[in-house]
Amino acid sequence: MDSKKLQTLFPEGHFSDEAATSDAVFTFTTDQGFFLLEKERLSPKEQQLIELLMPQAPTENPARNHQWYRILFDGEKPVTTTPIRVIQIRIRTPRAFLQTEWLAEIKDMFLQLADSFFISETELILVEEKADTNYPVEEIFGLFQALDSDFDLYTQVFVGAFHHESALLAANFLEERQIFQQELAASTRQKEFPFTRSAISFFINEPIKESPLMNSLFREWFSDPEMVAILRALWENQGNVSSAAKELFLHRNTVLYRIDKFQEATRLDLKNMDDLVFCHLLIAVFSEQ
Structure with a gap:
């Protein structure tokens, strides 16, 4: 549950490292621990609404x-x-x-x-x-x-x-x-x-998908499905060209040639793990699964 939204809705509540043990207090699990809210600070209608949204009673849920x-x-x-x-x-x-x-x-x-x-x-x-x-x-x-x-x-x-x-x-x-x-x-x-x-x-994923720059780079760099397959194989084999070629049933020299052409076009260096990670992220985010 979003802690900021809870704090905005119920400024009288407070955060704690432990859940409340009293029935007089509502306990919400949030991204910052537990948010505690005393029932007496709420109107009867607010209490009823929160109880509707809280987990079911023990007798109704065997788990x-x-x-x-x-x-x-x-x-x-x-x-x-x-x-x-x-x-x-x-x-x-x-x-x-x-x-x-x-x-x-x-x-x-x-x-x-x-x-x-x-x-x-x-x-x-x-x-x-x-x-x-x-x-x-x-x-x-x-x-x-x-x-x-x-x-x-x-x-x-x-x-x-x-x-x-x-x-x-x-x-x-x-x-x-x-x-x-x-x-x-x-x-x-x-x-x-x-x-x-x-x-x-x-x-x-979502921040990258919303970036015009990242969308543009993916279209420019990864229009060739065969190069995408080579980059995926490189990633899965920690950048090892021989292992990637074996996985793809291609000759090692063929893979090296394709890598050289890709690096010439993009000015990336796939021996550099930062560049390889960046390629992997773009392919993982934008390629159809």
């Missing part, structure tokens, strides 16, 4: 029986200081499937799983504590690919960052959730959403 749901969505104080990360999973093709067996497989795989719960029919939350046995992000994606094959599912998986500051868990999770939702809206075919790549997309 609230999970403590980690209340920590992440309601701002309840965490019971552990162990760093955690949240893995968000969207089942894009909801239908009858062996859900109990699927969840059992997930719990067997994630040895440090603190909690798991559905927040809707198509969305699962996994809360994982940090330990030496945590899987690398790419291995997590591989595990869900295998499960999709075994259970005839199509899942999209967002792996969040590990968070150490327990007081900010709810606010950090809220922002990660916003990042994942935007990524889902932008790509219906993508299955894997690592935190770093998704965060770059979330914070950079």
